[in-house]
Amino acid sequence: MGKRIAVDPITRIEGHLRIEAQIEGGKIVDAWSSSTAFRGIETILKGRDPRDAHHFTQRFCGVCTTVHSMASIRCVEDALKIQIPDNARLIRNLVMAIQNVQDHVIHFYHLHALDWVDITSALKADPAATAKLAQSLSDWPKSSATYFKGVQDRIAAFVGTGRLGPFANAYWGHSAYRLPAEANLMAVAHYLEALEWQKDVIRIHAILGSKNPHPQTFLVGGMSIPVDPDSQNAINADKIAFIGKLLKKAKLFVEKVYIPDLLAVASFYKAWAGIGAGVGNFLCYGDFPMDESGRVESFYLPRGVIMGKDLANVMPMDEAKITEYVTHSWYRYGSGDKVGLHPYDGETAHAYNGPKPPYDFLDTDGKYSWVKAPRYLDQPMEVGPLARMVVAFSSGHAEVQATVKMVLDRLGVGPEALFSTLGRTAARGIETLLLAQKSELWLQQLADNMGRGILAVHNGDKWDPATWPKEARGFGYHEAPRGALGHWIRIESGAIGNFQAVVPSTWNAGPRDAAGQRGPYEEALIGTPVAVSDQPLEILRTIHSFDPCLACAVHVLDGRGTEIVQVKAL
Template structure:
């Protein structure tokens, strides 16, 4: 038996360490550890709950919008505030394009290099690459001249030793399978996606005043004014610009991202049986309809990979354990606390967190262990797609079935690393096609003369009850995000956020049940334990964001055992 340490895992947000036991060429056990401390919930105590969203979006430099909306919804839930239709639609558009941009960035810039060998693409025939790309879609850049230009650009970087993000990787690893032409095509689209995402996210600048860290969220609605004829408001010109950018986003997803995803996946079908994880899935649902109140993405729970039944979600069934986390619940070890009663300020009082090797039988992570009815749950695009599929959503079923047919695999393939990666693309495609419809609803509503954007009926704290509690749920790109707030005498008494990567990166709980990362790694084959590319594939398929799960660097962070990774 061999024990390996991958630390830090890069191409993620934050600090993540994986320790794994390997025997017979496969991972037999694994432990997920975050090496940062989280503290923003403590900072919020005593503050005005109406400004909490502005602080919580600083949990992370990437996931800013998601914490804003979850925080806003938590306070609105506590104060029983109903949001005007225009505000709900604007929020849906902001959230929608955030998801689309995030998924594209993840596929190309955080996950693709687990499957794509950049150096192999330098040997490709640009003419054959163009033919391959043209067989997949009618994207206008599918020409031999274009791919030759990309190839020459990358070769020039290599010649000068300026490889940038491509400098540190397992090039030539035996687990890479794409032919040179597919590698060159993916490399070209990697570079295209960098430019594309800078353009489409301008929607956040129009509706949120800036990106990241949008400025226009507000308890009770939005603060952006609507005025069809005003240059200082959301007017006809700005709405037309948003429509153009949404069309550009959808076009890239349909003609570049999805074809690339299917092309890459076709060479890695064995990964449809690797990385299944805990088999339990949770989604809070997302994109409320301002008229019906129903959510476009349905909420639900699936247990034991049983897609014949979707269970309802109840916030009362969420708890967090710290038995293997560097926190303490004084007098409550072995018990899970509901987020309303969650404690973050109780630091670990034992010896300094050991970084040479984790104390896997004790405390080994700054991430807590969230559980739903005492079960570990996977959250994220795979959970959303499975629950929507099992709930009978027609668009989801048609898209999933088309992808499975294209790849020649059955529904069981979804419970895997490959399924997780494919589900992200499906999630992105569905949202990219739906977001323009919310814009059309907004334009239609404004055309009818409805310019309402904010409900201020409970804005004055003197109208609040002495004590109130609320929760705000959001399906962030990475999965189910929940904020819980307790308000007393107009100020925050307690605040807890249970984020997607807390669910997925959780350590073991009081019963010794593995978290989703840990469970998904068990059984993963390794061609070369000194170059654990396969571990990166499964972990990156979750799109970790440890900056959301933890927020302040631990002051005692010592040099750790490292494996060279990109």
């Protein structure tokens, strides 16, 4: 008889996640992923102005801020058949790309690194040896012995106070930590450096989007940030130069710190290239349109589906094949909990029947999560950087292929290593590098447009609701840092009739479906070793490799439901 454990809260993620796992013989034999918070934003959206929707949906999540704005706006634009100006496309690409880059770096250093890096061991490192290690990886100018000594002193002073704050009670000294002290010190130094870096480079969002988190310049039909070389109140040459400087800073850090650190840390954890494979099915909506039309064929990251790890066969993605199950989720369908519904026809009445808090374990035979279980052709799908990279790789994307091969060569592993906890973490780095490099092109194109006197940022032809059809429906896609994000809207008489979102963490963190198939988190945990059952560091590694973001995943969809209003307030 094995042991049942619950990890709640899973920290260093966005939102509220709980993992329950059954451990036998030091390995996980079964796992359940549950989200424990619910806000009901789609219910709130009903009846409102579709042009306002992006403000609401952006608040699904403050970590992957911008992404829900993007998907919401695209679903309204799809419904109303709006073509956005070229400048708006470029500004959106820039905003989305830098969001991916910044978010991935934060994820690696601040949310994921502590699973691999033992901060306390950094105190034992030799700063000179650390400098040598760092210099062997890249020519990052900061990598001097004095610099690492300074960081070590700062950590020592902090640990010396005896008040560890956020670093207290962690699994320090756990046997699964494998890095030498010097690598730990280097990683800690870069943990602190990345904290500075991320707030610097995200100022691109402030310039183009007014602020971050939650930029406020998205509009149905374009962007609100004006472009005009002859105005001091618009994106002009000065601001282009400022963005250029920040993009360069972003790219340099990724090239010279993040990627070398990723490769260095990964080389100590190669065993994790064989753990955490997951479901092996990948879904990618694709994103970053490369020409003004915005057509799918022009996407920098292509759209596609891969089933059963078959890299030779990329299938076209058809959003009509998506369904959502609530068999194990705290919702109820009118036609029974065994069927799956497409988001357009989705319905939701939340029906919590879990234990009354405080509780020890959830009833995982019944309903056990606020996340629904989305399926593509009735299969669970993994989304995220790994999905994007394997779809692009298999579609013959030259830049992706070159970078993936470079990383695999450096680690001395084959393509099969991609399907793992380590592969997921590596794919995130590869994507960061590509987007950081590509952003400079988009900025250049924006500057070129300005030079040619092309200043439009917004297509206002369909701004007035009087110009809209009585009924319309649309699908909005986006490749968010955490994966494929879809929003579906029905517009009725100028108002939102129905709004639904199927977000990356719904795909990844979803529970079992009607057929009992596990979701990607649950599947990925199977076979994961757990050395110390009350210090399940290994669970965190695999779960964090997906970059969970739970506030996004938990929403209520309201199809034709009227039941939804029966919620009673105490």
